[in-house]
Amino acid sequence: MIKKLVILFIVIVIVVIGMVFFAKSEVNDYLGQEVYAQGDRLVTIKRGSSLRSALWQMEHKGAIERTSFSRLLPYLYPNLVNIKAGTYQVQEQATLNDLLKEMVAGNEFQYTVTFIEGSRFSEWRTQLSLAKGLQHKTQEMTESDIAKAVGIDKDKLEGLLLAETYHYTTGMSDLDILKRSHNALMRVLNQAWETRKQGLPLKTPYEALILASIIEKETAIESERERIASVFVNRLNTNMRLQTDPTVIYGLGDKYDGNIRKKDLSTPTAYNTYVINGLPPTPIAMPGAKSIRAALNPETSRYLYFVASGDGGHVFTKSLPEHNRAVRNYLRKLRANKSN
Known part of the structure; x- marks a missing residue:
C-alpha cells in the first residue's frame, strides 16, 4: 500500500512538473511572439493600466495573439509586472518580451516638433x-x-x-512646450546679456530680442549675423532709421501679398522703420540663439548699409554713394539672371 502511494506521489509530481514546464513553455512562446504594429508602429497603454489590462489592450487591437496562459505571466515573470503607461514604439521584429521591458523601464516614444528660426507665433500655433x-x-x-x-x-x-527642436511624450500639452521654449530663450538671453558688448544702444534684454529678430529675418548666413548687427547698432548710435524691409512686412500683417511697394515704405505703422525712429515696439519673429548673441556682441565696423549681393549673401558699405553702387550692381545681376 505504501509502495503504491509513493508511486502515485511520484506520478503526481511528474505530472505537476510537466504541467509547469508546459505552462512556462506556453508563456515563453507568448512572450516570444513578434508584436504587430501598423503605420507609425506605436502602441499606447492607457494611464492606470495593469499588466493584464495592457495585454488585453494589445490583444484587442491585434498587436499580439491571445492565449489563456497569459494569466500566468505575472507569477512566472514578476519583473515584467510594473509597466508604465505611455506610448511606445515597436522596433522591427521586436517581441512582446522586448516591448514589456521597455514599458517597465518607461522608455516612452519621443515625439518632436521643430520651430524654424525667424518664424512667427501664428505659425507656431498652427x-x-x-x-x-x-x-x-x-x-x-x-x-x-x-x-x-x-x-x-x-x-x-x-x-x-526660442526656435529649436523640442521632444515630448504622449500626454504633454502645447502649454508645456511653450513654457519650455520660453525658459530656454530666457537662459540664452540672460547669458548673452551678461556678456554683452559695452556701449550698445540697447537699454533692456527685450530690446535685444527685438534687434535679434530683425537680424534673424535679414540673413540665414551664420557668418553675416554679427556684421548685420553692427550695421543696425551703428545706425541706432547715429540716430539713423533702421530702414529694414522685414519690419515693414510685419507691420503690413495680412495686407502683405509678397511684394513691398513704394507706398508701403512711406505708410506709417508701428513697425515701419522707414518712418519710425529706433526699434519697433516688439520683436517681429522668433530668433535663434545665434542671432541673440549677434545682437549683443556685434562686429566692430563702420558699415551703415547692406544690400543683397545676388549670390546669396550681402554687400556691406559705409556710405550712401557706395550703397547706391552696390544696389545698381545687384539690379544688373537680377536683370542678367532673368534674361538667361
Missing part, C-alpha cells in the same frame, strides 16, 4: 495644433491668455520663445 500625441490646451485661448499661462507679462509672444 504647428502645435497639428502635433501628434500632444494635448491641445491653447486652441481657444487668445495670445494674451497664453502669455499669462506661460508666465510672460506681455500681450504678444513674438520673439519670446
Whole structure:
C-alpha cells in the first residue's frame, strides 16, 4: 500500500512538473511572439493600466495573439509586472518580451516638433495644433491668455520663445512646450546679456530680442549675423532709421501679398522703420540663439548699409554713394539672371 502511494506521489509530481514546464513553455512562446504594429508602429497603454489590462489592450487591437496562459505571466515573470503607461514604439521584429521591458523601464516614444528660426507665433500655433500625441490646451485661448499661462507679462509672444527642436511624450500639452521654449530663450538671453558688448544702444534684454529678430529675418548666413548687427547698432548710435524691409512686412500683417511697394515704405505703422525712429515696439519673429548673441556682441565696423549681393549673401558699405553702387550692381545681376 505504501509502495503504491509513493508511486502515485511520484506520478503526481511528474505530472505537476510537466504541467509547469508546459505552462512556462506556453508563456515563453507568448512572450516570444513578434508584436504587430501598423503605420507609425506605436502602441499606447492607457494611464492606470495593469499588466493584464495592457495585454488585453494589445490583444484587442491585434498587436499580439491571445492565449489563456497569459494569466500566468505575472507569477512566472514578476519583473515584467510594473509597466508604465505611455506610448511606445515597436522596433522591427521586436517581441512582446522586448516591448514589456521597455514599458517597465518607461522608455516612452519621443515625439518632436521643430520651430524654424525667424518664424512667427501664428505659425507656431498652427504647428502645435497639428502635433501628434500632444494635448491641445491653447486652441481657444487668445495670445494674451497664453502669455499669462506661460508666465510672460506681455500681450504678444513674438520673439519670446526660442526656435529649436523640442521632444515630448504622449500626454504633454502645447502649454508645456511653450513654457519650455520660453525658459530656454530666457537662459540664452540672460547669458548673452551678461556678456554683452559695452556701449550698445540697447537699454533692456527685450530690446535685444527685438534687434535679434530683425537680424534673424535679414540673413540665414551664420557668418553675416554679427556684421548685420553692427550695421543696425551703428545706425541706432547715429540716430539713423533702421530702414529694414522685414519690419515693414510685419507691420503690413495680412495686407502683405509678397511684394513691398513704394507706398508701403512711406505708410506709417508701428513697425515701419522707414518712418519710425529706433526699434519697433516688439520683436517681429522668433530668433535663434545665434542671432541673440549677434545682437549683443556685434562686429566692430563702420558699415551703415547692406544690400543683397545676388549670390546669396550681402554687400556691406559705409556710405550712401557706395550703397547706391552696390544696389545698381545687384539690379544688373537680377536683370542678367532673368534674361538667361
